[in-house]
Amino acid sequence: MEPTIEVRALRKRYRTTVAVDGLSFTVRAGEVTGFVGPNGAGKSTTMRLILGLDAPDEGEALVNGRPYRSLRTPLTQVGALLDASALHPGRRARDHLLWLAHSNGIGKRRVSEVLDQVGLASAARRRAAGFSLGMQQRLGIAAALLGDPPVLMFDEPVNGLDPDGIVWIRGLMRSLAAEGRAVLVSSHLMGELEDTADHLIAVGRGRLIADTSVAKLLAAASKDRVEVTTAQRAEATTVLANGGATVTVAGPETVVVEGLPGDRVSALLTEAAIPFSELRRHRASLEEAYMDLTRGAIEFAPETGAPATKGSVR
Numbered sequence: 001m002e003p004t005i006e007v008r009a010l011r012k013r014y015r016t017t018v019a020v021d022g023l024s025f026t027v028r029a030g031e032v033t034g035f036v037g038p039n040g041a042g043k044s045t046t047m048r049l050i051l052g053l054d055a056p057d058e059g060e061a062l063v064n065g066r067p068y069r070s071l072r073t074p075l076t077q078v079g080a081l082l083d084a085s086a087l088h089p090g091r092r093a094r095d096h097l098l099w100l101a102h103s104n105g106i107g108k109r110r111v112s113e114v115l116d117q118v119g120l121a122s123a124a125r126r127r128a129a130g131f132s133l134g135m136q137q138r139l140g141i142a143a144a145l146l147g148d149p150p151v152l153m154f155d156e157p158v159n160g161l162d163p164d165g166i167v168w169i170r171g172l173m174r175s176l177a178a179e180g181r182a183v184l185v186s187s188h189l190m191g192e193l194e195d196t197a198d199h200l201i202a203v204g205r206g207r208l209i210a211d212t213s214v215a216k217l218l219a220a221a222s223k224d225r226v227e228v229t230t231a232q233r234a235e236a237t238t239v240l241a242n243g244g245a246t247v248t249v250a251g252p253e254t255v256v257v258e259g260l261p262g263d264r265v266s267a268l269l270t271e272a273a274i275p276f277s278e279l280r281r282h283r284a285s286l287e288e289a290y291m292d293l294t295r296g297a298i299e300f301a302p303e304t305g306a307p308a309t310k311g312s313v314r
């Protein structure tokens with residue numbers, strides 16, 4: 001059976017707050033799936049429900065086809081980094097991992113391997129109390145990798161990491177997916193997942209906003225947008241806006257034009273005698289694509305055959 005996380009009609013309410021509101025999605029093997037949405041959208045709650053740390057009011061979450069609580073050696077099925085600071089401050093890094101390994105029937109040698117893999121071998125005998133946030137993140141990732149699980153979940157793993165650490169974690173996610181594992185990684189910042197995620201689950205107020213491949217999302221957001229380089233940016237903006245386009249500044253001599261085909265942009269600028277040196281298709285960033293999504297500007301539906309509904313929030 002392929003490793004997966006399946007979330008089905010999950011719902012969780014805390015007093016007056018509905019944290020997760022009928023959420024369904026699947027995390028597939030061999031992909032990094034980004035789990036995105038603003039602060040408070042319900043990402044961490046969903047991850048806690050998947051790990052059986054909280055019970056849903058409705059629906060279910062399955063890891064490799066089974067509820068987490070029924071897994072016999074869970075660390076060998078799914079590894080997770082939720083709250084990296086949840087460490088016993090007096091415990092040494094290696095002892096923390098040894099304790100986890102022992103509880104899941106994992107040998108000592110694996111502890112040394114994961115400490116090496118996350119770059120903490122030299123800090124193995126230091127106590128967690130002295131760890132920086134970045135080191136805590138690395139130790140949490142080591143714990144997630146301990147059981148060599150086919151499914152991995154990381155909640156905001158980039159928090160606290162320096163630029164080298166960020167590059168490292170992106171590479172790690174990619175290589176885990178390339179090995180055929182199912183990887184779910186949350187972030188409230190879209191840009192963080194650029195170049196990392198293959199697939200995107202976007203949520204808002206506990207509901208699904210999009211379930212789409214990143215490539216499709218970027219292609220849709222790039223469509224009908226051209227980039228123009230001109231020394232007369234202000235004049236070009238006026239002419240193109242009068243021609244019906246939405247124009248945004250993208251650099252000292254660059255504007256992004258939306259809503260007009262490239263040949264029309266070129267014709268309008270030429271008619272107005274505004275020189276321009278370049279006109280090219282704009283490659284949208286994930287941030288822009290997400291803004292489009294939340295404005296309901298592009299159509300997306302889960303890739304399960306359900307019809308697309310314009311700008312719908314399910």
Ligand SMILES: Nc1ncnc2c1ncn2[C@@H]1O[C@H](COP(=O)(O)OP(=O)(O)OP(=O)(O)O)[C@@H](O)[C@H]1O
Pocket residue numbers: 014017018019037038039040041042043044045046187188
């Ligand atoms: N234990 C709890 N008790 C009460 N309310 C909670 C609890 N856990 C989460 N919530 C509420 O549920 C909503 C969803 O929170 P959650 O932490 O899941 O969002 P999130 O998308 O992970 O946000 P962030 O990006 O800030 O981590 C929020 O309104 C939050 O205040």
